[in-house]
Amino acid sequence: MTAPSAFASVSALVRRETSMVYDEGKEYLVEARLNPLAQAKGLDLEQYVARLAFDADERRKVIDALTINETSWFRDHSPYQAFTDSMLPPLLESRSMTRRLRIWSAACSSGQEAYSIAMLLDQHLPAGWEYEIVATDISTQMLDRVRAGRYSQVEVNRGLPATSLVRYFTRVGREWEIAERLRERITVRHMNLAAPYPALGAFDVIWLRNVLIYFDATTKADILRRMLPMLAGDGFLLLGSSETTLDMPPDLTASWRRDQIGRVPAYRRASAMTLSRTGA
Amino acid sequence: MNVLTFFDTDAGAAEAPSVDDVQAVTEDVWLSLLGEQEVLVPRLVPPGTPFDALGVWSAVASISGGWQGVVTIELADSVARPVTAHMLDIPAGTDATDSDVADAVGELVNMIGGNIKSLMPGPSALSLPSVAAGRAVFASDLVEACRVDISWRGEPVRVCIHVPH
Amino acid sequence: MRAMIIDDSRAMRSILRRIVSGLDFETSEAEHGQDALDQMNAGVVPDICLVDWNMPVMDGYTFITRVRDNPDWRDVTLMMVTTESEQRNIVRALAAGAHEYVIKPFTPDAIVDKLALLGLLQPDAVLGGGVPA
Numbered sequence: 168m169t170a171p172s173a174f175a176s177v178s179a180l181v182r183r184e185t186s187m188v189y190d191e192g193k194e195y196l197v198e199a200r201l202n203p204l205a206q207a208k209g210l211d212l213e214q215y216v217a218r219l220a221f222d223a224d225e226r227r228k229v230i231d232a233l234t235i236n237e238t239s240w241f242r243d244h245s246p247y248q249a250f251t252d253s254m255l256p257p258l259l260e261s262r263s264m265t266r267r268l269r270i271w272s273a274a275c276s277s278g279q280e281a282y283s284i285a286m287l288l289d290q291h292l293p294a295g296w297e298y299e300i301v302a303t304d305i306s307t308q309m310l311d312r313v314r315a316g317r318y319s320q321v322e323v324n325r326g327l328p329a330t331s332l333v334r335y336f337t338r339v340g341r342e343w344e345i346a347e348r349l350r351e352r353i354t355v356r357h358m359n360l361a362a363p364y365p366a367l368g369a370f371d372v373i374w375l376r377n378v379l380i381y382f383d384a385t386t387k388a389d390i391l392r393r394m395l396p397m398l399a400g401d402g403f404l405l406l407g408s409s410e411t412t413l414d415m416p417p418d419l420t421a422s423w424r425r426d427q428i429g430r431v432p433a434y435r436r437a438s439a440m441t442l443s444r445t446g447a
Numbered sequence: 448m449n450v451l452t453f454f455d456t457d458a459g460a461a462e463a464p465s466v467d468d469v470q471a472v473t474e475d476v477w478l479s480l481l482g483e484q485e486v487l488v489p490r491l492v493p494p495g496t497p498f499d500a501l502g503v504w505s506a507v508a509s510i511s512g513g514w515q516g517v518v519t520i521e522l523a524d525s526v527a528r529p530v531t532a533h534m535l536d537i538p539a540g541t542d543a544t545d546s547d548v549a550d551a552v553g554e555l556v557n558m559i560g561g562n563i564k565s566l567m568p569g570p571s572a573l574s575l576p577s578v579a580a581g582r583a584v585f586a587s588d589l590v591e592a593c594r595v596d597i598s599w600r601g602e603p604v605r606v607c608i609h610v611p612h
Numbered sequence: 613m614r615a616m617i618i619d620d621s622r623a624m625r626s627i628l629r630r631i632v633s634g635l636d637f638e639t640s641e642a643e644h645g646q647d648a649l650d651q652m653n654a655g656v657v658p659d660i661c662l663v664d665w666n667m668p669v670m671d672g673y674t675f676i677t678r679v680r681d682n683p684d685w686r687d688v689t690l691m692m693v694t695t696e697s698e699q700r701n702i703v704r705a706l707a708a709g710a711h712e713y714v715i716k717p718f719t720p721d722a723i724v725d726k727l728a729l730l731g732l733l734q735p736d737a738v739l740g741g742g743v744p745a
């Protein structure tokens with residue numbers, strides 16, 4: 168069993184570094200994920216937790232071990248459908264001078280989201296268009312995976328159409344490696360969503376999916392506030408299927424306009440849209 | 448993870464899958480069938496030890512074409528029966544019959560064999576599995592190229608790859 | 613929706629049956645490609661076939677080409693579920709008319725995801741789970 172104080176200190180650490188809320192009742196999870204790390208150092212769990220105070224390397228490993236990285240190709244399917252059917256056409260029209268799209272996968276985990284988007288853009292962007300996908304996450308281990316672009320059999324089995332598997336991947340030993348031409352479109356950056364954002368430029372579509380659920384209401388609101396300047400005036404923000412801006416403070420519900428595209432709610436910058444419509 | 452495995456020096460240059468690959472493929476099969484609760488663990492076995500369970504099941508699938516080899520799984524009866532019961536969803540308290548076990552163990556070697564095949568030069572074909580109650584017997588023109596000893600619920604499982612001399 | 617599970621292993625058929633019947637599919641089973649063709653000729657035509665590759669009598673690849681040869685069965689969706697996992701074989705199966713491909717070993721999620729991809733699931737069937745652990 169984890170001593171309550173050890174659990175409290177781990178949960179405070181995770182909260183401090185990622186804003187993720189690890190409530191009581193998650194002791195078993197913390198224990199299961201940290202035991203191997205403690206064992207690797209030849210320590211028991213409490214000794215290991217004590218060591219974290221002054222060992223930044225081990226702290227990073229703990230963060231990696233405790234973040235929930237569950238993801239899959241074309242997750243939930245309908246956002247990707249909405250992206251190609253309803254978001255791309257207006258963007259292609261309004262960006263016809265620059266012929267360039269910028270997309271942000273803002274909690275990219277092992278990269279399935281970013282590469283799913285890349286596959287769609289590879290198929291749907293007209294010749295002569297460029298795109299960049301910025302993939303960020305707090306877990307350095309996940310970012311290494313995005314850079315490597317290699318996936319296990321179990322991972323490629325999940326939600327990836329077989330035609331895309333054979334078109335974009337090559338088998339390398341037990342793994343499948345994504346095509347170089349997609350990999351080179353992805354810019355990987357380490358980034359904490361709950362901390363000030365580095366200058367990344369504005370994006371046409373931001374995918375902020377299945378990560379807000381791990382934060383408390385204040386952090387959620389902060390993040391949604393800071394997302395506003397990251398999105399182009401006519402851009403789209405996508406959240407996970409259980410996430411919304413509805414339960415947010417009034418300033419946020421006013422700044423984000425909810426556009427229902429088929430079964431998918433897309434969020435748009437309210438003020439920017441009004442401005443452009445009145446021609447200001 | 449360190450598993451004791453032995454390369455037969457007689458195998459010479461014959462290409463064989465790596466121990467890591469065989470072990471990972473076997474673990475994937477177990478994980479997909481039985482979940483994360485009861486995983487396979489390494490088992491330290493001195494060189495030359497025969498597969499030492501009391502009741503044993505063995506299943507063989509051979510690969511022929513661009514690469515030649517024989518994939519074998521041997522498991523203790525005490526592993527084979529619960530795994531079978533799980534695969535066939537046999538209610539607790541009811542025993543899996545020998546024919547159930549033969550079917551399930553055959554599917555295990557089919558899954559492991561197919562994945563091993565895909566790691567070796569091809570194109571090759573995978574045979575249908577053949578299953579026996581008892582240890583596997585190998586023709587004298589085959590030599591062991593790779594072996595993984597593991598255990599599940601404390602009972603032994605062994606996966607071997609044999610290649611022609 | 614009706615699913616026909618075509619695999620020579622009873623154990624594998626049982627695993628697949630539990631997954632798809634948990635998603636409200638009616639199921640039927642065949643031991644090999646010829647058995648499946650016979651049943652289809654006798655009028656048991658499913659919406660989707662889950663097809664193993666290596667089977668006695670008639671393998672899954674041959675089965676797929678036979679189904680695609682018959683215009684009456686144009687609407688039948690074909691999904692390979694097999695340990696054959698070379699890229700070359702996946703390409704062959706797709707070219708012969710398979711719509712999807714799941715590599716064994718798989719987790720129940722993989723089957724659910726692919727059925728959703730094929731548009732064969734009600735959205736709430738996916739969310740509502742019903743998949744055995």
Ligand SMILES: C[S@@+](CC[C@H](N)C(=O)[O-])C[C@H]1O[C@@H](n2cnc3c(N)ncnc32)[C@H](O)[C@@H]1O
Binds near residue numbers: 305
């Ligand atoms: C469940 S995954 C979601 C992956 C993907 N967006 C999807 O929807 O499938 C959540 C990801 O959020 C990351 N994460 C957690 N806290 C974070 C933070 N404070 N800043 C950035 N990423 C964070 C985790 O490392 C993990 O990879």
